Each structure stands twice: as structure tokens, then as C-alpha cells.
Amino acid sequence: MTDVYADQETQSRKEQSLYASRVKVYPKKIWGQIRKLKWATLVVLLGIYYIAPWLRWDRGPNAPDQAFLIDMPHRRAYFLWLEIWPQEVYFLVGLLLLGALGMFFVTSLFGRIWCGYTCPQTVWTDLFMWVERLIEGDRAQRIRLDKSGFSLGKLWRKSAKHTAWVVIAILTGGAWIMYFNDAQTVVPQILNGTAGIKVYGFLALFSGTTYLLAGWAREQVCIYMCPWPRFQSAMYDEDTLAVTYRDWRGEQRGKHKKGDSWEGRGDCIDCRACVAVCPMGIDIRDGMQLECIGCGLCIDACNQIMDRVDLPRGLIGYDSQRNQDLQATGKPLRFHFIRPRTIVYATIFAVICGIMAWGLLTRTTVEVNVLHDRNPVFVTLADGSIRNGYTIRVLNKTRDEKVYKLSFDGLAYATMSVVGQENSSADNIARLTAAPNSVATYHVFLTVPPELEVDEAHAFDFVLTDRDTGAVAHHETVLRGP
């Protein structure tokens, strides 16, 4: 028996290797509506990416004046008028949720337009391909160049291309650094060699990955590395618009000579223009497939050909499965944009937007966090009074030293004392000092007399008041007894 198995193993190994080499894709240049849209998107997105770190925003002295800055060493993130503390990382969570839901929503409506138009991988690959085309020529010339033997011309073109790619990659990685360091400070430092190992390390990392992913890996990133194509089909249904070859119109495909009759055949003349322009190297006529990023360049290519053979445009276009079936049977088109799926995505999106807007609008420059002591939960004093301890953290988000007023609300007959300030007045209002732009920690005791029966947990609020602005921060906590 074992011999049989071994034989079959050898057999199957011979038939198919476990590994396949990449088949290089040579996308052909194309011009059309969708290509125009893609260039416009590219210019806008890259513009934002490269220019944003240079925008300034005056926040007064002792604060960075960069409009968009994530200051890791000081644990602060600046977005225009907003200054986010690590404690407010939920804003980041909200942004990520909005990003995910936005992608779900758009995908359920229009398919993979994120992949095709706005994904950084697509945008930079487009840019790198443009450079490649400038230097090495279009599809046919590039294929010829790669097949040709060594020559000075080939050496010159290849090195020019890679030099240009590396320059773009360094600019890209450099721009990324500027979101984490002050652009006006770090750029001169990078240039004169004083920026430090971290900056150069990350610069090398981001430049290297840009060069590798946009120059070499390209469609391999989408097919093998990215998880999004693997589950985006979960957002698709029969009403989702996707780049589609209208096979009911195109088949039977076949070569067509000028003057031949169109009777009894499809509109597809099998010119393979759609395949030649595809950056993923696939044939859209095989139907919906994982590799298709929905960039729509095949639509431009096919439309050009249709114009040339005097047939209506749109043999390939954005279309839904439902319309495919309707058209194939000669019924009118129907578009369903409002569907349970899109309503749910849009509703959750709106709710999160609302929560974040509420959070931003009610955001104050002072915050108080209260931690009830666990060891011990409460202490019985000599006269039978019950005392609870609290660790109070005061977040002073302003640029000035502040003296806050701490009091409590919802607890009668209690007396308050602050550890280290035992001598201060006993009017149940403590004065807590907090240095500018920092957190101050205090330990506070609350004591209630023995006559007062303390429930197992009595809820009340600590109230912190900014005496200059009147801003108030509350934090609910409990007083516990036996």
C-alpha cells in the first residue's frame, strides 16, 4: 500500500509545482473618463498627503504649531483645534469604526471603489507605473525591453526608473515622518544628518516598503497580502454595482472584420484591450473574481474599441447582477440603492458620527478621574465613623497652572480631607493644584458619622471646578460601608 501512495505522490509532484513564479503584468496606457477620474483622485490624495504636514496652526506658546501632528514622546495628538490625550483614544477608535463602516457602506453600493481609486497601494502603484511608462515606454516597448539582452540603453532606462522610484519612495516615507515630527524642524535635520536613529530608521522602513510594494509587489499585495478582498464579497449582493462584462451582449465573442455582419454573434470582438490595460493582469470577461480591484480601466479600453467599431459603449461597465439578469431577458433596468444592508450601514455610521460629535462638542479642558480604594474598601474609625479613600486624578488640558476646586455632590454629612493637606480648612472644598498640560494625582478621604447608616454602596459625584473659566467636571463614584 505504501508504495502505491509514494508513487502517486511523485506523480502529482511532477504534474504541479507547489510554487508558482509571478507572471509580470504590463498594463497598457489608456485614456478615458475613468482614467481621468483616477488621475484626479490621485492628485487630490497625494496632494493632501504631501502638503498636510506643512500646514500651520497657532496654538500659542509652548505648543507645536503644526496643524496635523502626532507627538508620541509627549503623548499628544494635534488635529487643527483639537488636542487629543491618550485618555481620549476612543476618538481614534471612533475614526477607525467610521473608516470600516464607510468602506462597508460604499462597497455594498458601488463595489470595490476603495480598492480601485483610493487605496494607497493603488494610488502609489499608479504613480510608479506612470514613471515606468515615461522612462521605458508603453506595454509593447516594456515587454520588448525586458526580453532584450543587455545593452547600454536598457541599463540606462532601468537605472533611471529605479532612481525615480527611490526618490518618490523617500519623499513618501519622509512625508510620513512629518506627521510624527515637526516638519519644519525634522526636514533640515534629515538633510544635515542630525535627525537621530529613530527618524532615519522609520524613514528607511517607509521608503523601503513604498519602493517594494508599489514598484515590485503591486498586484501581489492585493491578491496575497491584503485581507480586504477576501471578505469584501460579504458586502456584495445582487444590487451592488461592480465592474462587469455584459456577457449577454458580448457573447458569442469572435474576431470581426470591417464590413462583416453583426448578425448571430456577440459584440465582443475579442481584441483583448481590456486584458492589456488591466493592472491586475486578469480577464474581466471571466466574471467577478478576487483579483479584480474594480478600477474600471477596462471600461475605458472597451469603450474606445466600441467607438471604433460603431457599437454602443458599455460592453463593460458598472452594473449589478440584478440588472444583468433583467437586461439579458430584455426587461428595463432597476437600481436599488436603498436596501436593508445600506440602511443598516448608514444608520450605524450616522450614530457613531453623532456620538463622536457629541463627544467633541462636550469636550472640556479639565477632566477628573476617581478611583475608589479597594484596600481597604472602607475603614471603621474609633468613634464608629466610616471612612472611604479615593485616588483622584486631575487632567489639566490647558497651558496654564491651575488651582481647581474639588467638592462632592449627593452625600450629606460627609467630611473631606486631602492627604498631605491635613491642615487646610475643613469647609469640604479642597484646592487641588495641577501643573500645565499634565495630570495631578491626589488621595482624598471622605468620612461619614456613625449615626448615618451607610448602605453597601452609596453613589455620589466628585465635582471639580475650574475657578477661572467655571468649567466643571463630574465623576460618579460610591461610598461603601459594612
Add this chain to the structure above:
Amino acid sequence: MATPKTDELTGVATTGHEWDGLTELNNPLPRWWLYTLYACIAFGFVYAFFVPPFPGVEGIIPTTRAVLAEQVAAAREDQAVFLNGIESSDVAQIRGDGELFAFATAGGAATFAENCAPCHGAGGAGAPGYPSLADDVWLWGGTLEDIHTTIGHGIRNDDPDSRFSEMLAFGRDGILNGGQIGDVANYVLSLTGKAEDPEAAARGQEIFAENCVACHGENAGGEQSLGGPALNDAIWLYGSTLADIRAQVTNPRHGVMPAWNGRLDEATIKMLTVYVSTLGGYKE
């Protein structure tokens, strides 16, 4: 039986195996993926050479062990300023100085968790037989000086300056009989309004005056200089029921605390003193 087949729908070869009607496509992996795996393995060896993962060997790039040692040394250096301050100040000065107070509280908390919490509980919460350090009652005094002495010399140990007190075994040694012990226990409870038998309590008052006042003080208010606990408050080290009190009078238990002088350095004991004073019982 495993025979290589081709999947009709996709035209891709299958692995040949079939699991209850399911077959698996045998799509080839991209070759660069394989090379990436090899590159990662190679990188592992290079990395191990430059940053050795074995203790005792240092490579060209500092390991996290070396970085840690450096950071610990740097932290020690930073702490030295504060430690010097603590060594050259007395405990009251430390408590009055914002920076030293914060440093001493943090250092004291760490030392307390390691050395004191096993008996006194985290946060000095105490336990039956182990005094709470968070309430406002002190057996040996709650001023900074008192706390400092107690930590340094301990209680009922071999240190010549150790705090020492011992309650007579009134029951075991036959000083009082069972009825008298019940009476005096009732009297003690009556001081906080919890007597079970008012007549017994009345009888017990005389016994208390004769036997107990010397250490527990007039009106049972306690006598700190002798370590005699107050009996007229809500704090009970060995329990507050009649049975608990009878048991303690009959056959008293005594806790022992080691002297920390010599075990901990003086700066650490000062920090501990400051920390204990923040737990809630601090007396001016």
C-alpha cells in the same frame, strides 16, 4: 484513495484527497512568498548573532537585558537626588516637602507591599490580630516619630528597644474566675453600649478598676505609652463579641512585629513612615 484530480469548475488541480465529498484545491504558493520565508529564517540567524538571545552573551547591538541594566542604572542615578534628600531630612521635613513627599510615598508603597502587606494587608487594611494602619487608632502612637520608632524597633522581639507590652493571663493563671471574667467582659462591652447583661456589667466595673485600669487607662481610654489599647471605641484587634473578649481576658494573645532596623536601610524606613502616615491614621 488519493489520486490527483483536476477540479472541473476552476481547472485547478486538487490535492487528491477527499473528505466526505470535500476536496481541496492545490493552488501553488507564489514563489516570492517562499523566498520571504527563507529570508526570515536567514534574518533570524543574523539577528541572533547581533543581538544574542542567550543570557551572559552580549552582541554588537545592545540586548534588552543590557538596555534594562542601563535604564535601571539611570533610574538609580535619578533617584539618588531624592534619596540624598531623604537621608539628610527628618521625617517631618520629608512630609512637608512636595517632591520628597511624593517620592517617599511611592517608595514607601513599594516597600510596604513587599514587607508589611503580608500581615497588615494591602493598603494597611489590617486583619484580626494584625492592626489596621488605615484607621485613626494607634496602639503605640500615630505621630511620625511614633511610627518611625515602631517600624525601626518592632514589637515584642529581641531588639533591646523593641516596643513591649504583655497582658496578664487572668483566666489561665487563675487571677479571675470564670464569673468575674464574664462580668468584666460585659463591662467592657457596656462602654460602647453593647453590654448583653447590664447587671454583670455593673459588677464588672469594680473588677476592671482593680485589674485593668493600670494599662487600659481610666475609662478604658487606652494608655499608648504602655501599648494598652483603648476599649471604649469601635476598633477591636481580636474581635468585639462577648466570647472574643472573654477569650482574650482568659488567655491573651500577643502579636509580634520584627524590628526593621538592619533589615531595611534608614532612608527606606523613613519612606515607609511617610507612606504609613498617608494611610489615614496620621496624628500631628
